[in-house]
Amino acid sequence: MSYQVPSKFPTTVIGSYPKLPEASELIKRRDRGEISEEEFHRLIRGPIAEVVKDYLEAGIDIVSDGEQSREDMVVYFAQRVQGYEEGEWVRIYDNMYFRKPIIKGPLIRTSPLAIEDWLYTSSISGGRPVKFIITGPYTMMEWSFNVYYKDRSELIMALAKVIREEVLDAVRAGAKYIQVDEPALSTRPWREEAELAGEALRYVFSGIEAKRVVHICYGRLERILPYILDYPVDQFALEFKNSNFRLLPYLKEYGYNKELGYGVVDVHSMQVETVKEVKEAIEKLMKLDVLPPEKVYINPDCGLKPLPREVAKAKLVNMVKAASEARSEW
Numbered sequence: 001m002s003y004q005v006p007s008k009f010p011t012t013v014i015g016s017y018p019k020l021p022e023a024s025e026l027i028k029r030r031d032r033g034e035i036s037e038e039e040f041h042r043l044i045r046g047p048i049a050e051v052v053k054d055y056l057e058a059g060i061d062i063v064s065d066g067e068q069s070r071e072d073m074v075v076y077f078a079q080r081v082q083g084y085e086e087g088e089w090v091r092i093y094d095n096m097y098f099r100k101p102i103i104k105g106p107l108i109r110t111s112p113l114a115i116e117d118w119l120y121t122s123s124i125s126g127g128r129p130v131k132f133i134i135t136g137p138y139t140m141m142e143w144s145f146n147v148y149y150k151d152r153s154e155l156i157m158a159l160a161k162v163i164r165e166e167v168l169d170a171v172r173a174g175a176k177y178i179q180v181d182e183p184a185l186s187t188r189p190w191r192e193e194a195e196l197a198g199e200a201l202r203y204v205f206s207g208i209e210a211k212r213v214v215h216i217c218y219g220r221l222e223r224i225l226p227y228i229l230d231y232p233v234d235q236f237a238l239e240f241k242n243s244n245f246r247l248l249p250y251l252k253e254y255g256y257n258k259e260l261g262y263g264v265v266d267v268h269s270m271q272v273e274t275v276k277e278v279k280e281a282i283e284k285l286m287k288l289d290v291l292p293p294e295k296v297y298i299n300p301d302c303g304l305k306p307l308p309r310e311v312a313k314a315k316l317v318n319m320v321k322a323a324s325e326a327r328s329e330w
């Protein structure tokens, strides 16, 4: 089966989709040791199939597994990489808490981490490409405690090694789009931080024959942007809508010329963007005259996980309609 991804304004997602109740239940059962890892990935196929059904009905060109297996973007990997131990609950902001994992020994990838869900998703996506999505070394480092590695540079490279092994296997399995999520980068928008992350990502991506995407969102995106432009990646998928497109003029200012995953849908608002609104957002970018439509991917700001399922789906439906109408205009 082959699916033709449109050459202009292809539509995609950042990764997570509202967690289906069955998926949350399965995660708990696995954590309590009631089901094995193998059984877990077999059973999680049910929720993944539901997510993919929504994507296909909305008409998304490049889909994901909806991250139904992942309690959160750090804990999921920490639970599966040797050297990590479960941590205490810590507060991130407001009433958001997560179990910040602890690195207590050498980090070793003893088996594939997320490839099984990717393979299953690919088997039911009607030929549509499925993004392989993994949390990046910088974000894994920032959102873990470390009591083993002597400094951050040693730590981030150990994480990069684990992630690279996983990415290589994903590419061998057929993944054409590799997305590394680095939301922590915009929380510390300084040159030295961007350079540290850049070195790790260079290692993760070296020699990778697939579309290399890095996703960053929120925080001080406009401050980090100039420091990441020379990263060895094909595309940055960035949040725009939530910050009212504040980042747009900086694309021009810094001569941005990579592909752009353009965030046109706010995942922290229950209000469904209209087709007209999304088209206007696309127009704003096109009128800047920095990128041709062939280099612009249309996606939400971030993962859709914070939304109820029907709102998430309605947002995707309008986003796809807007991209499709924009194709005939640009």
Ligand SMILES: [Zn+2]
Residues within 6 Å of the ligand: 014, 183, 215, 216, 217, 301, 302, 303
């Ligand atoms: Zn994000």
